[in-house]
Amino acid sequence: MKPLRPARITLYVAVALLAVIILYPIYILFLVAFSPAHFTLDALYPPQLPHAFTLQNLTTALQSYNLIDPLFQSLQVAFLVAFIALGLGIPAAYGLSRLPPGLAYGITTVLFVANILPALTIVVPIAAEFISLGLYDTAVGLALLQELVVLPLAVFILLGAFQSIPREIEYQARVDGAGLARTLFGTLVPLAKAGIIAAFLLSWMFSWDEFTFAVILVPIHPTLPVVIYDNITRGNLLATTAFAIVMTIPVILLTVVLQKYLKGEELAGGLKG
Amino acid sequence: MTPRLELRGITKRYGKRVVAQDVGLSLRAGEFFVILGPSGEGKSTLLRMVAGIETPDAGSILIDGREVTHLPPNKRNVSMVFQNYALYPNMNVYRNIAFPLKMQFFPPEEIAAKIQAIAKTLGITDILQSSVNRISGGQQQRVALARAIVRSPSVFLLDEPLSNLDARVRFTARAELKKIQQELGQTFFYVTHDQKEAEALSDRTGVLHQGRLEQVSTFEVLYNEPETRWVGDFVGDVPMNYLPDPEGGVGEEIGFRPEWVVLDSAGPRSAMVELSENLGETHYLVCVTPEGKKIILRSVVRHGPGETVRFRIVRAQRYGPDGRRMPPSPSGEGPVEGPLALTTKADARAQGPPPTVP
């Protein structure tokens, strides 16, 4: 076996170091979740290595706190956000891909301004508005606001997907007798599948994570991030670890299952053009 | 009889660029019509306006006498083959061909029967279940063609359908296309930049230059009686030769093809050979005349650079200062300098009908 060159050794040391730094907080989270409290939260200087394993923390938390309602609320909002992103985003991206480049660029910029506006700036006046509209503390209301951040990104990803389809395919479908709607949904949408899935996932994951709009708009029927925050402020740290784990697992599963759609080339969207 | 397809005064601009200028055309049923012109000068746009993908700024399009200028493509009863074939990549060959039939709500059994028949004609029966990404360029071209002819539209639109094939396949595909068109007896509106295709395929050819139709006629007439100097230069293996017209006024010239010249040591004209290019049986001679004009002549024997050749023009067209063809000279015979003596087989082309005033 040939000896490693110094550059190689530096590389492996850097890789190991970075891996440890990235994994450490995750390790701590799981350590606290699956160790008896007197080895973790109750200790002033807790040991870095696991000493005992328990499921007690999780079972207690799941029994004594209402996890189902926030979980359901989070799921509901996330799917709403993802579907609205496609419902508004697919036509918009298709339209943009068919406009003269100058006009399309201007409209994309306007969309991104909405993405840039601070959530807190928007939510302060709109909360009052939502009370009179009956949208306050509803999944729909929250989804409509989270959509502000998601829609421009979704349009951007979808635009890239539509731009990569040759125009002739669309013309061909029209000449072959398909109407506008049939061409879009029967021919172009299947070809933009990868981009659509990427946009859906990204929207879903953003909503799952979103806190600012949620903490102000759905105080009575909170989503998981808000519940976690509430429990931290109340000092229910063991329960928080349970919620944190419940919140993380779906995302990890989604990411693993649909990993191939979360690549740079799908997300880079309209940048390519 | 109502023309199958009629264009009236079609004009289209992109900003300042004119891609169609007052184009008027009329296609008979069953005609193979080719639009010939250089790339990027409006041929495809014209085809797309007929398809309904683009809308003309002015003018109108009639299919079977029906005004369709502002109708969407799916209401026009045309079918189209694109240069890149535009096969639906998410469907296999069978479903690609079935698509236009499904759009017209044909029952599945009828679709299957039609596709089997078409596949047999085009020799693609064994790839019907293949993915369109896994078949060769020649097969893709046939699939695109099959999808276009599987229904019976009023007009077939073909946008350089052979240009993505390699040279060898293109030759057979061309013959096949002509045969299919004759068997179907359908109207083909075909766009190409390749004059060999126009010559081999067309009943009539329209030459499009900077959005204008320069000439519409059989290819034979295009070659022998180009309406403008531009057409004379564009059509043919080499550009037309021009020399001042001894009988004409200022700026008037005679134009002649290399094979309309007989090399003759007693001929009235002379030129010095600058370059000689051997092409099989014949040599192309790039020559300079005493007036300092460059012309291209043909010879069966070799002439080296620096040699002087004498020749006479046996046939020519006259062109005015505006570059347009003029009627033959007042004597009615055209500028002919003695009888035609065939020197090579290839000169047979010059035996075409004598120049006539249309």
Place this chain on the structure above:
Amino acid sequence: MGSSSPAPVPGGRGPPNPFRHRLHLSRETWVPLAFILPSLAYIGYFAFYPSVDVVWLSFQTPHPAAFGYNYATLVQLGVWNAIENTVVVTVGALTIQLVAGMAIATILTKEFRGKGVFSSIAILPIGFATVVAAFAFSLIFPAVGGYANSALVGFGLPPVDWIHPSAQALVTIMLADSWKNTPLVTIILLAGMTTIPRSLYQAAAVDGAGPVRRLFYITLPNLKRFIAITLIIRGISEFNIFALPLVLVGSYPPLLTVLVYNLYSPTYPAIYQASAAASVLLAFVAVFIAIVIVMGGTRR
């Protein structure tokens, strides 16, 4: 949709409709526009209207006092301090994320054993929600005890209060935020690096440039567009950083967003002051965008 267009002149020889011509709204333009309209209407109602509303509200007051009363109150509430903290966190976190993202992306362009595993680890934090990341860091960096201090004490060093002195708190926020967001930066920079032809590096190496000079003369100049995108995307998020500091260190030291939230809080519904603070935040983002646009404009 087609029915609303002006009826075509029979034969089409007549002059084109002058109205249509002046607006340049051909069929090819208005059909796509119709597809975009719902999104634009939605954005207009839910983003632009509230933004204008908040600025208007910020100048309303129950007191018949002077113009700008709400903003004057903000100064007493420590808005300058909040602005300063926000800028410090933004600059610090962006720096950490760019450097770390660059390092990880560079590693991922190389071939080595275990690369697949490492690339999965490198993007793992994306899967963790911001509040979860903040919570994990709060276990490591609390005021008293915790895992960081347990390590320090293990090495015989004195423990540190990670969240009360302003400086420590801001560093803790930067670290947690960088942990969560470096993967995104890595993905963007890695996408950029794959666009740089390998032959450029080989040519530079032949010309005698070592790794450091290759970084400065080839990698960075060719990544300019991607770094700019990263700065814009992450920069704006850093101004709006909210959940993470709230979970990690609470309301003090205040950031602009936390200040807005404190004022907004339903038990103290100071909507006008909250609007004023929100307007400051809005102005901040606007200034940042303006700077980026101006800088981008001069660079091109």
